[in-house]
Amino acid sequence: MSDRGEKARTSGRDRPHGNRIGVYICHCGGNISDYVDVERVLEAVKDEPGVAVAKTAMFTCSDATQQEMAEDIREHGLDGLVVASCSPKLHQFTFREVARRAGLNPYQYSQVNIREQCSWAHTDDRAGATDKAIRLVRGGIARTRSSLPLTPLVVDTVPRVLVVGAGVAGLRAALGLAQVGLEVVVVEREAEVGGWVAGLGELYPHGRHGGGLVAGLLDQVRAQPGITLLTGAELVEKSGAFGNFQVEIRQGASRTVRADVGAVIVATGFETYDPPAGEFGRGRPGVVTLPEFQRFLEAGTGALVYEGRPVRSIVYVYCVGSRQGPKAGGGNLYCSRYCCGAAGHLSNRVADRDPAVRQYHLYRDIRTYGNLEAIFTESRNRGSVYIRFDESEPPVVSGDAGAGEPRLKVRVRDLLTAGEELDIRADLVVLVTGMVPRPNEELVRTLKLPVGKDGLFSEIHPKLRPVETVVDGVLICGACQGPKNSSESVASALAAAAQGAAVLKKGYAELDPLVAVVDPERCDDCGQCYPACPFEAIERVPHQGREVASVRRAVCKGCGACVPVCPAAAIDLLGYTDEQIRAMIDGLLKETA
Amino acid sequence: MPDRPDGGGGPEEPRILVFSTNNISDPGIDLAGSSHLHYPPGVVVIGLPCTSGVRPEWVLYAIQRGFDGVFIAADGEECGYLSDCTERSARIFKRAQDLLTEHGLEPRRLKMAAICSVCAEPFVDHIREFSAALAELGPVTAAPVEPGSGGSAPTGLAQVRKGYE
Ligand SMILES: Cc1cc2nc3c(=O)[nH]c(=O)nc-3n(C[C@H](O)[C@H](O)[C@H](O)COP(=O)(O)OP(=O)(O)OC[C@H]3O[C@@H](n4cnc5c(N)ncnc54)[C@H](O)[C@@H]3O)c2cc1C
Numbered sequence: 001m002s003d004r005g006e007k008a009r010t011s012g013r014d015r016p017h018g019n020r021i022g023v024y025i026c027h028c029g030g031n032i033s034d035y036v037d038v039e040r041v042l043e044a045v046k047d048e049p050g051v052a053v054a055k056t057a058m059f060t061c062s063d064a065t066q067q068e069m070a071e072d073i074r075e076h077g078l079d080g081l082v083v084a085s086c087s088p089k090l091h092q093f094t095f096r097e098v099a100r101r102a103g104l105n106p107y108q109y110s111q112v113n114i115r116e117q118c119s120w121a122h123t124d125d126r127a128g129a130t131d132k133a134i135r136l137v138r139g140g141i142a143r144t145r146s147s148l149p150l151t152p153l154v155v156d157t158v159p160r161v162l163v164v165g166a167g168v169a170g171l172r173a174a175l176g177l178a179q180v181g182l183e184v185v186v187v188e189r190e191a192e193v194g195g196w197v198a199g200l201g202e203l204y205p206h207g208r209h210g211g212g213l214v215a216g217l218l219d220q221v222r223a224q225p226g227i228t229l230l231t232g233a234e235l236v237e238k239s240g241a242f243g244n245f246q247v248e249i250r251q252g253a254s255r256t257v258r259a260d261v262g263a264v265i266v267a268t269g270f271e272t273y274d275p276p277a278g279e280f281g282r283g284r285p286g287v288v289t290l291p292e293f294q295r296f297l298e299a300g301t302g303a304l305v306y307e308g309r310p311v312r313s314i315v316y317v318y319c320v321g322s323r324q325g326p327k328a329g330g331g332n333l334y335c336s337r338y339c340c341g342a343a344g345h346l347s348n349r350v351a352d353r354d355p356a357v358r359q360y361h362l363y364r365d366i367r368t369y370g371n372l373e374a375i376f377t378e379s380r381n382r383g384s385v386y387i388r389f390d391e392s393e394p395p396v397v398s399g400d401a402g403a404g405e406p407r408l409k410v411r412v413r414d415l416l417t418a419g420e421e422l423d424i425r426a427d428l429v430v431l432v433t434g435m436v437p438r439p440n441e442e443l444v445r446t447l448k449l450p451v452g453k454d455g456l457f458s459e460i461h462p463k464l465r466p467v468e469t470v471v472d473g474v475l476i477c478g479a480c481q482g483p484k485n486s487s488e489s490v491a492s493a494l495a496a497a498a499q500g501a502a503v504l505k506k507g508y509a510e511l512d513p514l515v516a517v518v519d520p521e522r523c524d525d526c527g528q529c530y531p532a533c534p535f536e537a538i539e540r541v542p543h544q545g546r547e548v549a550s551v552r553r554a555v556c557k558g559c560g561a562c563v564p565v566c567p568a569a570a571i572d573l574l575g576y577t578d579e580q581i582r583a584m585i586d587g588l589l590k591e592t593a
Numbered sequence: 594m595p596d597r598p599d600g601g602g603g604p605e606e607p608r609i610l611v612f613s614t615n616n617i618s619d620p621g622i623d624l625a626g627s628s629h630l631h632y633p634p635g636v637v638v639i640g641l642p643c644t645s646g647v648r649p650e651w652v653l654y655a656i657q658r659g660f661d662g663v664f665i666a667a668d669g670e671e672c673g674y675l676s677d678c679t680e681r682s683a684r685i686f687k688r689a690q691d692l693l694t695e696h697g698l699e700p701r702r703l704k705m706a707a708i709c710s711v712c713a714e715p716f717v718d719h720i721r722e723f724s725a726a727l728a729e730l731g732p733v734t735a736a737p738v739e740p741g742s743g744g745s746a747p748t749g750l751a752q753v754r755k756g757y758e
Contacts, residue, residue: 087623088615088640116626117638128606128634135637453670460673461616470673514642534675559674560646564685569650576641581651582744585610588637589659 020052021144022078023137024069026060026085028115035119037130041084044134044592050145052076060085066098073102080144081109084137087116105149107513107575112140134592142587146579152510153553157243158262159183159507161500164235164443167195168486169478169493170267171217176497177265178224182504185259186221187249188231193218195269196291197486201298204345204485205371213486230257238264238446241554242473243509262504263473264447265496266457267489268440270479273321273332273433280317280431281397286407289320289433290342297346303354306428311357314350315410315426316343317395318363322434327392334454336434337483341372343432344379351382359384360424362395362412387422388415397429435483447474448535457481467496470557471535472511475500514575515556516563522570523548529562529571538562606635607661607727609720612647613640617668618708618716625713632720636664643674645681649689650743652703653696657738662702662727663689664720669707679707697735701726 025041027033038056046054053072057065060083072078081104083095088111096106114133122129161177163170166188174184192198194214203210221227230251237248245264249257272291277283285307288296296306304311318340324331340363347359361384368376380386389395395412406425414420437455444451450469452458457476460468467475477496478489503509518529520543529538529549537555540547549570551562560573572578613619619640625632641647644667652663665686672678682705690700704723708716 087619089620089623113623113638116623118626118634120629121626121632122634123629124631125634132634132637139637139639450673451676458673557674559643560641561643561675561678561681563646564648564688569648573642573646576646578648578651578744579741581639581648582654582741584639585651585655585658585660586740588610588639589608 019050019145020076020078021050021080021082021141022069022072022076023048023051023054023082023141024060024065024084025054025056025114025133025137026083027056027058028085028119029059032085032115032119032133035123035126035129036114036133037126038133040130041114041133041137045137045141048138048141050080051141052078061091061094066094069095069098070102073099073104078104079108080104080147082112082137082140082144083109084112084114084133084140087113105151107150108144108147110140110144110147112136131592135588135590138587138590139584140587142583143580146577146583148574148577150513150574152513155241155243155509155511155554157504157507157509158245158260159504160185160259160261161504162187162235162245162247162259162261162264163267164264165189165195165267165269165478165480166193166229166231167267167269167478167489168197168214168217169269169480169489170195170265171214171221172490173265173267173477173493173497174227174229175217175220175224176494177501178221178226180497180501180505182226182501184224184227185247185249185257185261186227186229187233187235188229189234191232193229193231200294202349204341204375205487210486233257235443235446241552242511243503243554245473263475263500265475265477265493265500266443266447266449266480267476267478267493267496268438268443268480270435270483271438273436275320275431275433280320280395281399281408281410281429282431284397284399284408284429286399286427287397287429287431289431290339290346291433293428293430294342294346297349301353304350304357309407309427311354311427313358313406313424313426314347314360314428314430315395315397315408315424316347316359316361316363316430316432317397317410318343318361318366318432319391320431320433321436323364323391325391328394332434332436332454334434334483335367337367337488338485339432339434340367341375341485343430344368344372344375344384346430347379347384348375348382351379351384355382360410360426361386362389362410363387364389364391387412389413390415435479438480440480447471449474449476454482467492467499472557473503473509511554512558513553514558514573515553516551516558516560516571516573518549518551519570519572520544520548520550522568523566524568525549526567528565528567532562532565534561606633607724608659609633609636609662609664609724609727610655610660611636611638611664611666611720612644612651613638613666613708614644614668614672615640615642616673617671617710618666618712620710621708621712621716622666624711625717628713630713630717632717633724635661635724636720638666643672643678644668645672645675645678645685647682647685647689649685649692652689653692653698654738654743656693656698656702656733657696657735657742658740659733659737661730661733662704662723664723665703665705666708666716667705669709671707671709698733699730701730702733
């Protein structure tokens with residue numbers, strides 16, 4: 001790049017490129033050309049300033065066309081590439097690679113979307129779609145003309161991972177990482193590992209004992225010399241950037257452990273909803289939450305006796321603390337996933353012990369997806385009665401029983417028998433409580449974890465990048481991210497382990513160069529951008545005897561939120577610079593006739 | 594407004610510039626196309642990483658250069674970068690409207706709505722409504738400014754290298 005840079009400077013412009021651009025317009029086999037006159041688009045853009053080669057192709061993504069582009073790049077010495085085809089979500093990577101292979105800087109390629117955002121949206125207006133495609137391609141050319149050759153920042157990565165939380169998710173992630181040869185430091189806040197599962201008895205769906213499962217995992221963890229397990233410990237400090245974080249862990253009152261890690265996996269789990277006194281009779285003797293009920297069942301054998309009284313009738317109230325839509329007063333909107341299965345499963349364990357116990361399940365909807373359906377079917381077959389209520393008219397729990405009667409009374413309107421009102425006597429009322437986020441403000445602050453509206457940690461993309469967060473190198477898994485049962489938690493833990501290993505096993509990572517940059521000449525250190533960056537990527541540095549803002553490239557996430565807050569217009573987001581946006585606006589407006 | 598260049602007659606549809614976001618609203622706009630939901634072809638999109646990165650000056654420039662309106666397809670609560678993206682976007686929106694007013698342009702030429710990654714129909718509804726409102730408003734009366742006016746100087750290579758250090 002240096003000799004090109006020289007040339008640029010001697011020609012008086014600090015930009016050596018943008019003058020030899022290749023433009024490829026795709027028919028997409030008819031998906032575009034049936035609605036857009038691609039030959040007219042070619043005619044209209046081939047003489048745009050800077051365009052050296054312009055072509056149409058039946059499929060720009062085909063091997064043959066990719067080959068042709070690479071040859072053109074070399075033969076014509078192209079320094080910019082514009083591909084007008086489908087959405088950048090589909091082939092941006094493909095064409096960046098074509099550019100790279102042919103020796104063209106991949107960041108001087110622009111994708112123009114003339115399919116999803118043109119031909120397919122205007123199938124009813126060929127002239128309008130063609131006109132728009134011309135504008136869009138001109139916008140892309142303008143953008144490429146003022147693009148800069150950027151190189152990803154390459155950082156060496158430390159082959160060690162910090163796992164926060166030693167529930168099933170954290171333990172299983174640690175094992176997965178150790179098995180591929182990475183070192184792991186596991187930090188657990190409590191004295192014991194295993195999270196919720198350690199305290200649960202027989203689990204659905206396979207009847208394995210939770211405590212036994214955790215003991216088995218812990219044995220395997222202990223057998224791995226690469227895993228350091230710290231209990232009674234918390235992460236207190238994190239610095240550095242992806243690939244090379246420095247973390248500080250406080251164990252107990254006095255011990256501090258420091259480690260360098262390449263990535264962090266957060267597996268801090270959840271709490272269960274704790275209904276306030278009065279909600280569904282909470283506070284009355286015999287009204288228990290699902291975890292309380294589970295512990296009660298675990299503690300005994302044979303016929304059920306609760307607080308000295310035989311249990312003959314149990315009422316379950318579902319969706320307590322979950323799915324609180326507007327009709328239910330708002331709150332947690334999500335379904336907690338595990339509870340329908342867990343409650344059905346426990347009702348079957350009750351039937352194992354005493355088939356004569358009458359069990360009533362008051363529900364809004366039953367969500368026993370996949371194999372959990374078998375639990376629901378078994379529960380009904382063994383005599384459980386399921387009664388559906390409307391969320392705007394929830395069951396009412398009261399306790400006006402006479403002597404020798406079951407203590408509690410539950411009134412519910414049964415939607416499935418034409419709204420008949422039922423009074424059910426119960427010895428126990430089990431509130432089937434959902435999952436809620438575990439308070440973890442300290443950790444959120446230390447790791448800059450993205451928290452969703454529901455209070456749970458958010459991934460970049462639920463389908464395509466389900467365990468990564470916007471903070472490079474910080475991954476999430478298990479129930480801290482959203483309600484999951486234990487097999488789902490473990491599956492996501494292994495996904496996080498694989499994602500972490502995929503990066504760290506290479507030994508280096510490439511960071512996207514589309515970050516913010518500050519022009520130190522223009523910056524007058526007014527101080528407004530520092531607090532605007534939630535990632536603390538902007539720091540104050542000395543510059544020619546004064547202080548200016550500067551972006552730490554490895555920390556910047558490239559959101560651009562600092563750009564509009566700068567009154568001196570000193571900040572640009574690479575790939576989206578002020579000059580590029582204005583050039584695109586002009587390109588998009590140029591008359592097409 | 595000029596007649597359509599294809600000679601098809603009828604007044605040209607208002608020109609609308611949309612600022613979308615790569616991960617949230619742009620997929621929603623893509624989905625509108627994939628579902629063959631039609632909207633006026635005078636609508637063109639520039640994608641950015643996040644709504645909080647829209648410079649109010651770009652809104653002004655777009656309208657001063659010839660767009661009839663700007664629509665910010667915001668990522669709202671779904672933003673993967675910023676938990677307060679909605680508040681930031683609202684401030685940007687306000688500043689941009691003030692800028693338009695200062696330059697004698699109708700603040701109604703800017704509209705913003707959160708568009709999620711599957712919000713194809715809401716996008717199309719917003720855009721059709723906005724397009725109709727702009728048609729009623731009529732063309733921008735102020736003379737267009739020169740290309741590049743009001744812009745900051747290009748980000749030079751030297752500066753980029755600085756940013757990389
Ligand atoms: C009553 C009940 C019954 C259930 N029954 C079943 C069942 O039968 N089958 C099934 O599949 N699932 C069941 N589940 C769901 C199951 O418990 C969860 O899927 C599982 O616990 C999720 O694991 P996790 O590791 O993500 O979270 P957790 O189990 O919550 O573990 C998280 C760990 O992280 C630690 N931690 C939190 N914050 C920090 C911090 N800042 N620093 C360090 N450590 C921290 C916690 O102390 C804890 O040890 C049940 C849940 C409940 C409540």
